[in-house]
Amino acid sequence: MKVWHVALLVSTLWLYAEGFTFLSPLSLGISRPQRGLSRCQRAPGGSWTRGGRSRLHASSRGALGVFSEPDPPPENILKAVDRAGGRVTVADVATSAGVSLNEAKKQLNVLAQLADGNLEVSKDGELVYVFSAGFRNELLSRSAKKRIQQGWDKVAPILFYMVKVSFGIALISSIALIFTAILVLQSSSRDDRDDRRGYSSGGGFSFYMGPSYWWGPSPFDIFYFSSSSPYGVNRYDNPSQLSFLESVFSFLFGDGNPNANFEQRRYKALANLIRAKGGVVTAEEVAGYLDPPAEPDEDKLVDESFVLPALTQLGGMPEVTESGDIVYVFEDLQLSAAAANDQGWEKLSLQELTKLAKSEGISTRGVYEKDDLLAVIRAARETRSVKSNQEGDRVATYLDEKPFQFSLATSGQQLAVGALAAVNLFGALYLGNLFASPYLVGRELIGLLGFVKAIYPLLLAYGVAFVAVPAARYLKLQADNRKIEKRNRLRALWAFALRKGGRNLERKLTEARKRSQGVKLIKEQDIEYTTGKSIEEQGLDLKAWDAKYLNKDEK
Template sequence: MTPNPTIMQAVEKLGYRVTVGDVSSHAGLNVAEAGQGLLALASDAGGHLQVAETGDIVYQFPRNFREVLRNKYFQMRLREWWNKVWEVLFYLIRISFAVFLILSIALITITIFIIITAANSDRNGNNRSSSSRDGGLFFFPFPDLFWFFSPNYRDRQQQRQYQRHSQRSQESDLNFFEAVFSFLFGDGNPNANLEERRWQEVGAVIQNNQGAVVAEQVAPYLDNLGESYTQEYEDYMLPVLMRFNGKPEVSPEGQIVYYFPELQVKASKTRHQSVSTYLEEFPWRFSAASSGQVMLAAGLGVLNFVGALILGVLIADGTAAAQLGGLVVFVQGIYWLLWGYGAGFLGVPLVRYFWIQWRNKKLAARNRDRLSRSRLLANPDDGLQRKINYAQQFATEKVIGSEDLVYSSETDLIDQEIERSAQIDAEWQRRLQEGSGE
């Protein structure tokens, strides 16, 4: 069984000495999954089991357990190698869109220049004196095209000043090539680890309340609670109970509280974990690029698409390409690829912009719903306060120290028995002395 990376990270953050409850609440994992994962990790990484008098188990891991696993598992070494290779490949994929955009603009511009220059040369050869007056199909787009693509110096100065102002108001760590990819496809799902965050925060809430909570304390981190009449039965707590092996308890007033025995056992005393009052989903951003970079990418996209349209007019009849050959024939052969890329370069961000607006509206509604539930805890009514007080009767924290251990796989069993017998004798002597003193 390959070690679970989430459990490995939890072990490191918790100081290499953990219980199943520690890992389950910290990582938001199912208790059974955390238990199996810790057993597998201890077996593979040379960890040790420490058993307390109560029967609770603590797992002790060496600080170099990752190195032990790396030497043992070829699959883990292969995964780490592939992660490094994929980082490079993915970066090349990201910058390839900007590279192709630049190549597309260059090919279109050069081809248009070649066609128009050839057309002008033909007219100059036929009638040099009338060449400036008799403009044809291949002539009139040329000056307009370069005027549009090459604004004067003052316009360029104003554009650079605007970009510098935009960068001050919205800094970006992306270079031009990365910004183009961000403009096209965004920067990934900001809530990709939402479920992981959800269960981590639920686990933190349970531990901060010493393993005993009411449904209202957990509700701000959950979704799909059902209709108002079904929420009274608190069915939405069932996944929480299953994940963390919780148990319900009914108060004399008929209210239900929940406690989680396995999350009440800890390997060491810990402070309360910092946890937000509700699970907040982060809004989708159109792009992490600065506004100046977005405008530049959009401007180049428009430039590329307009150039493709003009080129399509110039090569529509195929005569120019047949006469000039070479690069013009090549560009004519891939024209629809260039046109399609130009259309997609503008179409994809446009569609994505409206999709993000729609998605953020739904996201904001879910955030408001969870926030409204969290506000019930800020000023609880008398009924809720009595419910919370009743839950505190089941709140407890059991910290297993070295003095509580009866067995550890770190030392020989005979040595442990000798040490244990000495402890038992000392305890008997203390009790005898207390009895004789009375």
């Protein structure tokens, strides 16, 4: 590809990403109302100044551009906001998306900036993020990076498929190149011997596929024997999700990590468990979701340091009970606006409500009206809440990590690829033996043979790597699977110990339940200030507001 082709492609993508904002009135020096400021701003002296009506707008795309704007939130964050109906707390998103509280807060701030979100402040100073029903479209229109990401998501599967297929093509090409060179060399050798003996076969190219005794055993000798392969075998009787060319890539490098989203699963399950337990849990209750280093022992003190990752990610604090036991309190996880979000559902269309119901596994069969669908969603959530409260202390569940598979290709495909890899390596070694023979000493090879001899080190390295890489990967997978099996076994043992119970465990669980609290719902009537309205519209006393929160900060 020419350099100017690349430059044209890059410039085109840049113009598309920027949305041609270099021609905007702002970039041409034409002033317009500023919209990038929050409603209340603290002046240098500490007091609050009045602002016009605005939202948490991103800076002008003409000024920011694709290279300076923040990265858009990942899909799991967007889905969490979708499921909650657009009105969420940091804890709601962390619980639904399976991320830490800090990560949820960071991504919500970015989303509020890019998707025109609002902030609400409750009477207790708690923050609620509010997004419109079409926040995804708003994000797409305002974020150049999101548009590029969406385009890449469409192209990436095609490119990745081409990369995977190229490994299969490369293997077949290597075999064809190697054995073509072997055939040419063997044919040339026989022609030279016949000429020296005064024998002529009438001219032309002689193609011989039988056993060779001058060069030693030939890899083509296997074709000298006929095989009685079954007739009429239909390969579609046992179809595979992978084509043969894709199976070559799978054989070499595998098919990815089956536990790629394990951390999200872990913290999503933990956050939901902690909420169901009233925000207070014991080490035994969360051990099935973490990585305890040893088996549980009722008669010995257990090192509970394995709980630290949960405390760090989900904002927990250890507390010592009157009996000397340790329980873990997660106050920040108990704040929620999603459960009190009926007004958010009302704003959704019938199609959006149907999508929300399906994402939560709620059946919408026979429901065609918006009001009926709202009632179904509310009833389903209330049922789940009651069921969660009735589960009690013996929820002995744990997370399983999935073992690695060597390849998702069928056994027949793996056998075929392995055989081709062996044939390729054997052919490369045999070709090297031919190149090193006395017959070729002092001869200059041209054409195909010259090309093959020039790249022979690469062909040999490729053949060795094609055998060595899967072999090394297989050994590593075996070691990794043994570690996974051990972790799964320990989690299962802790879950069993929780179900079995014991005197010390009963005491700890009782203390934890005494300290538990329900989820604190932040409703519409609890909101004291919102960035969705001006100060005048809300009738907010800024001096009282300032004094209230300054005194709160001093305390």
